[in-house]
Amino acid sequence: MPPDGRLTVKFWGTRGSIPVAMTSAEVRRKLIAALTRASGRKLETPEQAAAFLDRELDFAGSRTFGGNSSCVEIVTDRRDYVLCDLGSGARVFGNEVLGTRDASGQRFHAFMSHPHWDHIMGFPFFMPAYQAGNHIKIYGCHADLEEAFRGQHAAPCFPVDFSRLSATIEFVRLEPDREYEIAGLRVRPKLQRHGGDSYGYRFQAGDKVVVYSTDAEHKQDDLTEIKAFAEFFRDADLVIFDSQYSLAEATSIKEDWGHSSNVVGLELCQMAHAKRLCLYHHEPVSDDERIAALLAETRRLEEITRTDRRVEILAAYDGMEIAL
Amino acid sequence: MDLRPKRYVDTVVLSPVGRIDHATSEDFKIALAPYMTRCAEGQDRVVLDFAGVEYISSVGLRVLMLASKQAKAQRGSLGIAALQPAVREIFDISRFTMVLDVFPSVREGLARLSPKALATFDAA
Numbered sequence A: 001m002p003p004d005g006r007l008t009v010k011f012w013g014t015r016g017s018i019p020v021a022m023t024s025a026e027v028r029r030k031l032i033a034a035l036t037r038a039s040g041r042k043l044e045t046p047e048q049a050a051a052f053l054d055r056e057l058d059f060a061g062s063r064t065f066g067g068n069s070s071c072v073e074i075v076t077d078r079r080d081y082v083l084c085d086l087g088s089g090a091r092v093f094g095n096e097v098l099g100t101r102d103a104s105g106q107r108f109h110a111f112m113s114h115p116h117w118d119h120i121m122g123f124p125f126f127m128p129a130y131q132a133g134n135h136i137k138i139y140g141c142h143a144d145l146e147e148a149f150r151g152q153h154a155a156p157c158f159p160v161d162f163s164r165l166s167a168t169i170e171f172v173r174l175e176p177d178r179e180y181e182i183a184g185l186r187v188r189p190k191l192q193r194h195g196g197d198s199y200g201y202r203f204q205a206g207d208k209v210v211v212y213s214t215d216a217e218h219k220q221d222d223l224t225e226i227k228a229f230a231e232f233f234r235d236a237d238l239v240i241f242d243s244q245y246s247l248a249e250a251t252s253i254k255e256d257w258g259h260s261s262n263v264v265g266l267e268l269c270q271m272a273h274a275k276r277l278c279l280y281h282h283e284p285v286s287d288d289e290r291i292a293a294l295l296a297e298t299r300r301l302e303e304i305t306r307t308d309r310r311v312e313i314l315a316a317y318d319g320m321e322i323a324l
Numbered sequence B: 001m002d003l004r005p006k007r008y009v010d011t012v013v014l015s016p017v018g019r020i021d022h023a024t025s026e027d028f029k030i031a032l033a034p035y036m037t038r039c040a041e042g043q044d045r046v047v048l049d050f051a052g053v054e055y056i057s058s059v060g061l062r063v064l065m066l067a068s069k070q071a072k073a074q075r076g077s078l079g080i081a082a083l084q085p086a087v088r089e090i091f092d093i094s095r096f097t098m099v100l101d102v103f104p105s106v107r108e109g110l111a112r113l114s115p116k117a118l119a120t121f122d123a124a
């Protein structure tokens, strides 16, 4: 990796806990709002219509955050593919790979936060796994990671047993707090507070740093832990952060449910001098308006609590790309 | 942290000042504790006058959450009043306005928590 190497992060699945789909009623509501807004406008070409959407409607008015569960791609200048988690977003990613490159001869590196179902469920539908000549390495810190992958392929849950997948599939156990050199990236896993444990990953290529930290609860009064996470996020260009709950939920009825909030994500990024905070692992109950409102509120919170440095706030959506 | 307690009959008004964050939240928690012990049915009601609080971080909000849980368990009443605009926004964004009893002013807090205290407050 050259020192000026750029990284691009692509989001294939951004929803927490379970995949969701927009309902017919929601699609209709968006269309009615958009068409009402467009009345009397000259929208005769697709270009005019697209320009109208971009200019006059907000994100939730013309698009959707999407509903696939966790899967994020880190694009380096190498040919190998690098992924974080293999939730249902991995299905879409796999199909995209088959559509753009040779079906065989591809190498994949997947870093697993933990084996909860929403983070592994895309793998049985990850088409490159069914193709001989592909090489898939699955990395993680859990001792039972391979068992979890094999288990979801086993009868009676799935018709194709794991042993019948044609790609070469390897499981690689990593240790937290150790630095590895994998696929052109320096990678460091970190233990996180979550049912059955989860691990965040800090990736570095050249001077660019991406932190993937999902399914993690933070106890605000545990200063040692807070400082350790601020160190893990230190000077990151992008922090992908589990903000499934509001702070009030995370400190009351949903305490010890293993997720965090936009407020805590922002505080950690401010302490760490991180450049961008990306809200991730969205609550399945939230519709597009609700996630858009969460983004606007988090930007406002950043504004009123900013000291010397600004943190740019983003909300991940399926299909989002960030060039660092 | 000096909470400058003022008593109105059965209600204690506490007035923290400054920032409640990682540097100060432990002090705030310790200063608050004896008042929360007495914040129970048949004992005291507590109003936190936040007019002097410029900022509260998640760790400070957690102290309030724990205080509120304690008050509920003891069938006591805890109110938080007179938030500065920025602090009010932090309460809204963190959804704490949905789980704590927040009042626009100390007077309105007293009006809800204790009519007797309100009468003394107005007379003072």
Ligand SMILES: [Zn+2]
Pocket: A016, A017, A070, A116, A118, A119, A215, A281
């Ligand atoms: Zn999850």
Ligand SMILES: [Zn+2]
Pocket: A114, A116, A194, A215, A258
């Ligand atoms: Zn999980």
